[in-house]
Structures are given as structure tokens and as C-alpha cells.
Amino acid sequence: MEKKTWEFSPDTRVLASAAVAGPMERKGIIGKYLDHSFDDLYAGEDTWEKAERKMLSTAVDTAIHKSGKKEKEIGVYLAGDLLNQNITASFSAQKLGIPFMGIYGACSSSMLSTTLGSSLVSAGFVQHAVIGVSSHNCTAEKQYRYPTEYGGQKPNTAQWTVTGAGAAVIGKAKKGPRIRFATIGKVMERGIKNPFDMGSAMAPAAADTIISHFKDTGRTPSDYDLIVTGDLATVGHPIARELISQAGYDMGPQFSDCGLMIYNKDQETFAGGSGCASSAIVTYGRLMQELTKGKYKKILVIATGALLSPVSYQQGENIPCIAHAVSFENDQPST
Amino acid sequence: MEKKTWEFSPDTRVLASAAVAGPMERKGIIGKYLDHSFDDLYAGEDTWEKAERKMLSTAVDTAIHKSGKKEKEIGVYLAGDLLNQNITASFSAQKLGIPFMGIYGACSSSMLSTTLGSSLVSAGFVQHAVIGVSSHNCTAEKQYRYPTEYGGQKPNTAQWTVTGAGAAVIGKAKKGPRIRFATIGKVMERGIKNPFDMGSAMAPAAADTIISHFKDTGRTPSDYDLIVTGDLATVGHPIARELISQAGYDMGPQFSDCGLMIYNKDQETFAGGSGCASSAIVTYGRLMQELTKGKYKKILVIATGALLSPVSYQQGENIPCIAHAVSFENDQPST
Numbered sequence: 089m090e091k092k093t094w095e096f097s098p099d100t101r102v103l104a105s106a107a108v109a110g111p112m113e114r115k116g117i118i119g120k121y122l123d124h125s126f127d128d129l130y131a132g133e134d135t136w137e138k139a140e141r142k143m144l145s146t147a148v149d150t151a152i153h154k155s156g157k158k159e160k161e162i163g164v165y166l167a168g169d170l171l172n173q174n175i176t177a178s179f180s181a182q183k184l185g186i187p188f189m190g191i192y193g194a195c196s197s198s199m200l201s202t203t204l205g206s207s208l209v210s211a212g213f214v215q216h217a218v219i220g221v222s223s224h225n226c227t228a229e230k231q232y233r234y235p236t237e238y239g240g241q242k243p244n245t246a247q248w249t250v251t252g253a254g255a256a257v258i259g260k261a262k263k264g265p266r267i268r269f270a271t272i273g274k275v276m277e278r279g280i281k282n283p284f285d286m287g288s289a290m291a292p293a294a295a296d297t298i299i300s301h302f303k304d305t306g307r308t309p310s311d312y313d314l315i316v317t318g319d320l321a322t323v324g325h326p327i328a329r330e331l332i333s334q335a336g337y338d339m340g341p342q343f344s345d346c347g348l349m350i351y352n353k354d355q356e357t358f359a360g361g362s363g364c365a366s367s368a369i370v371t372y373g374r375l376m377q378e379l380t381k382g383k384y385k386k387i388l389v390i391a392t393g394a395l396l397s398p399v400s401y402q403q404g405e406n407i408p409c410i411a412h413a414v415s416f417e418n419d420q421p422s423t
Numbered sequence: 424m425e426k427k428t429w430e431f432s433p434d435t436r437v438l439a440s441a442a443v444a445g446p447m448e449r450k451g452i453i454g455k456y457l458d459h460s461f462d463d464l465y466a467g468e469d470t471w472e473k474a475e476r477k478m479l480s481t482a483v484d485t486a487i488h489k490s491g492k493k494e495k496e497i498g499v500y501l502a503g504d505l506l507n508q509n510i511t512a513s514f515s516a517q518k519l520g521i522p523f524m525g526i527y528g529a530c531s532s533s534m535l536s537t538t539l540g541s542s543l544v545s546a547g548f549v550q551h552a553v554i555g556v557s558s559h560n561c562t563a564e565k566q567y568r569y570p571t572e573y574g575g576q577k578p579n580t581a582q583w584t585v586t587g588a589g590a591a592v593i594g595k596a597k598k599g600p601r602i603r604f605a606t607i608g609k610v611m612e613r614g615i616k617n618p619f620d621m622g623s624a625m626a627p628a629a630a631d632t633i634i635s636h637f638k639d640t641g642r643t644p645s646d647y648d649l650i651v652t653g654d655l656a657t658v659g660h661p662i663a664r665e666l667i668s669q670a671g672y673d674m675g676p677q678f679s680d681c682g683l684m685i686y687n688k689d690q691e692t693f694a695g696g697s698g699c700a701s702s703a704i705v706t707y708g709r710l711m712q713e714l715t716k717g718k719y720k721k722i723l724v725i726a727t728g729a730l731l732s733p734v735s736y737q738q739g740e741n742i743p744c745i746a747h748a749v750s751f752e753n754d755q756p757s758t
Contacts (some may be wrong), residue, residue, distance in 0.1 A: 089496070089497045090495070090496065090497065090498035090549055090550055091498075091549075092498075092522050094549075096546040135738055136442070137734060137735070137738065138738075160424045160425070161425065162425065163425035163426075163607075164607060165621045169526065170508075171470035171732065171734070172508070172732045172733070172734065173505075173506040173529065173731065173735075174527040174730070175526075175730070175731070175732045175735045177733065177741050178610055178730035178745075179610075179730075179735070179740070181609070181610040181743075181745075182610040182611060182612060185429050185609055186609065187607035187608060187609055188607070188608070188609060188610050188745060189526070189528070189538075189539070189607065190524055190526060190527040190528050190535070191524070191525060191527065192503065192512075192525040192526065192731070193525050193529040195506065200525070203524075204524070204539065207542065207543060207546065208542060208546055211542065211545070211546030211548075213429040213542055213546075214429075215425055216425075217758070222601055240709045247625055260734055263481060272498075272499060272522035272523070272524065273522060273523070274516070274521065274522055274523060275513055275514075275516040275517040275523050276517060277517060308580060327726070347469060347520070351650075359719070388731070394507060395509070395510070395513035395514075395525070396508065397506065397507045397508035397509070397510045398542055399472060399506070399507065399510065400472070400508075400510045400514070400528070403470055403472065403473075405514070407511050408517045410513075410516075410517075410523060
């Protein structure tokens, strides 16, 4: 039986990363870790879709600039988003002009693209890869739920789609956050149909991937200084903790969720943040900074995705979910 | 500057492949090469979306069965389709239970998934990968154009979305079609906005990838016994030929298009076939059979994708396109 966990070469690292977001995120916990934030949800464009694209392009351009690499030195751009036909990613790729591979993992896209980018760099197919993902509250609302202006009421289990984008340049280097393991998730569902309770739907997939990661690597929760899921938020996160505990792993206080690390408590976001940008701006904004500074030695990010569509929901289907985990490590000697 | 072409280990091969389609394809040129075809567009399901999913699952299951591998021996399933949020691929992954990576490249998905599967096998991250893509005429029509029952009129430049799915198991072996090179495309547009003329929109991307392939590998058109684009059809294919000729390469009579290798001339399909299944059922149905039998020694498949969405079209955007090329080779000594 094949393992679900892949290990990359020791020199496969994040050369630079960037996080970009909207005005509400700027006011939240994540605010001070952002490379750039926009004053309004249009970001100077005439549609929300173009605004989302501008955020993704800004994140990618910023990460490339910070890496010191030129675009022609980057062999592949791997990107995904939530919009139908992945238009944010594809149109950003047109602007960028780097060979492009589109991926789709809903909110698991951050670690899906990171895994593929790391694989291609580690194996030497490219010297450098840039990855990027995005989401936008208004483009997601109008596509998945109701016309945004309608202002539909939501239950407390609902989540708030994060407006923003995260990006990273992956390459081979001696320093910087090492990307060591990736654990690839399976698609699973546990009978949840309610699109206003994604956290409960995604928790089993997160638990399955985390348990597989521990089994494949021989690691335990205490090997990590921080373990974060992507967007399980207040409803889904305790369910994941309980499911993992049933498999014999006590997740401890270092187990958190990116959806709970973005907004302040006084911001009305129901159960917490969600969307591709949730795990992306936390990981590629805050966590890479903290890892580099030595606050953490080893972190595990499990990006969680709900792979439904409005059509699958309307046809009475349950919500299939997936989670992909990546470990980032600071392996420099302490000074 | 990084090359756009990657070379895989000499033992990276197609272990088995399968092609599945609908009733109209069965009556076409491709009919005799199909592993399975369904009698009607519902394939025994109650929605077209579920029918498409059944076709993809059937293709994947058939390819795995033909490979002689068990599902637990396959480390990753890479799949994509045309539907919003990739639901055909994701729901088929739930049924299959193999670690899953969703990709999105519109009709370039066949060679995008083949490239990633080959990379992961060649580098040893997995021992075996299975890839699969699908499209369905009715699910695509209702999503991209008008309600299918409406029966909107179309110009002759329009194409007919192929109903079907193709799949392949990739692994390391001494025999079977070798997957040698993949050339990764860039996203580009040349001012075409008309979604009823995808062939003209995609031709420049196809030409760019083919020219890059020749430059990177040092090969010329005559090194291949067959070079097929995915779904440029009667309008786009001559444009691609002309663009490549301007770069100094005479494509010769061995340059064809999968969209022209599916239906008979008396079947009303406007400019020809399109959709993820166009390149997939021709490549993983007919071409792998003919390559194995020795009819061809070297073939190059360039899957072409139009990365628009109804929203991007309605917002006045041009159609961004991409093409990915993969070379398949029979390197066994002639008998």
C-alpha cells in the first residue's frame, strides 16, 4: 500500500512568500502580517472578480519580488481559486506569462499547490515554482449563495469567506522554511448536506489526513509547535480534535485553525473565516514570518476544502471534502 | 531561463488506458476504439451530471483493471473536468478512495493531468498514478451556454462538446508507451471574445506550445509520426498550422486534431469535437492502441484549453487559452 505522505529533498524551501487582503482583514488579527491590503472590496477595479484577480496578482508579484528571482527564472506557476472555471488563477497567469498549471481543491488549494510546487522543485523538473491562491467574500457569496446585495440571513454555523490571496516562491536553498512532508488527502463525506455548516462537513477529512500524517511519519502532535487546519472555524475544529483523539492522538493546545486567526472577536464573521485565502494568508503571511524568526521550529498546515458546487447541492448530494497537509520546518541551528 | 519542457525517466510509461463515451461517439470514427459506451446521455442516472461522473468512474475503473494494479497500489488520482467546482472529478474521487489532486485546465486537462502524474511517478513520490478527465455535451451546454432544452442556434465555427471520459494508469515499467516529454503552456489570448469560436481562440496557445516543444527538444515535426491538437477542429487547426509555419516549422500531413477524429462527416457537429474528452478518448482510446501495435513510433498530443467562464465572457473579457503537450513513444525494438 502506498503511503499518503511524500518527503521532499532537504533543500526544498520557501524562498519568499506574501499575503494580501481586503479592508476587513486589515482590521483583524492578521492585519499586521499582511504585505499589502486594499482600502475597499473593489481594489480599484470595476468588478469584484477583477478585484480578486488583482489581489492574487499582487500577492504573486510580491512573493517573486521578495525572492529576488526574475519571472523568467520561474519554471511554473501553480494556482487555484474558488470561482467557476478557476478564472482568477487563469487570468492572473495570462498577466504573469509563466508556464501555468491550474489546480482545484477549493479551500485546500493552498497546500495542494504547495505540494505540487514542492514536488516539481524537489525532483528538479523546475528550479523555482511560484504558487498562489485567492478568495473574495463578494465573488464567493454571489456564486455559491445569493446575490450579494440581497443580504441573506445566515446561521451561526456559517463562515465568512476571507478576501485575499497568498503566494510563495519555492526553490532549492540552504536557508529559509524547509518544506519537508506533504500528506495527500482522500475525498470523503459523512452525510453533511448543509452548505452553511462547512466546518462540520470538512472535519472528518482534516482528521483523516492528520492521522495519516502521524502514521506515515511516525510523528505525534507534540513534535509540532503549531498545527493549524485551514478553515474549520469554531464549529468544525472541535469535531476534528475529537475525531483525532479517538484515533489515540491528543492534539494539545498547539492545535488551532487559520479561520480563527484572521478576524477580531468583535468582527461579525459567524463561526470564523473560510476560503482559499484563509489558510493562505495565515500561512504565507504570519506563519512564515514567525517560523523564520524562530518562534516555531515545526509547523503543520492542513488546508481543508469542501468540494461541492451549487449544482451538486441542488441535486441533493452530500458535501465531499478533502484536506492536504504540509509541514514547514525551521532547521537552522539556534543562535 | 527555464525550459518549458520536462523529460521523464525512461521507465515512466502508460501501464493501461481506457476510453468511455456516449451514444453519438459510438457511431463515430472513434466508436471501435472505445472500451465502453453508453446507450443514452443519462447512462442510467437521473441527471446528466451523474451520468458524466459515471463515465469518468467507468474509464478510471477500466484503466485500473486493465493495468492489473489494485487501487491501494495507486498513490494518487489526478483528475479534472469542465463543471463548476470540478464536481465530476471530486465526486469520482470520493467513490474511488485514492488520495486525490484536482486539476483545472479546461480541455487541456488530459495532458495537464498526464504531465503531473508522470512527474510524480518519474520522481518516485508515488509508484503509480491514475489520471482521468471527462466532459458531457449536456452538462457543458447548460453551464456555458443556454438551457440545453432551449436548442439555441449555433454558427459553423461552434464545436460539439464530446460526451465521454478517458483515463490512464502511469507507472514504471520496461514495456508500454513511454511518456518522454511534457511541454507546459503559458496562458495567452489574441483578442478573441466569441465563445462560439474556441478554435480560433486556442490556436495561438497550441502553436506557442508546439514551437516551444521543438525548440526545447531539438526535434522537428518530421520526428513525429503523428502530432495531434486536442480540439482546434476545422476552424482553429489551420490557424495553428499557419502560425507554426511562420516560425519555420512545416507541420506536414501528420498534423491532425482529435476533434476531427471522433465523429463521422455526416454527424452534425459544426466545426468538430471539443471538451476534455476530445483529446482524452482519442489519446487513451485509439492512439495508445495504435502506438502499442507499432503503427506509430512517436506521437505528440497537444491538449488545448479555453479558460473562460460565463462570468468572464459577460464582463467583456477575451478568452485566455493554454495548451500542454506530451510525447508518447514506442521504444520497443521492431519485430
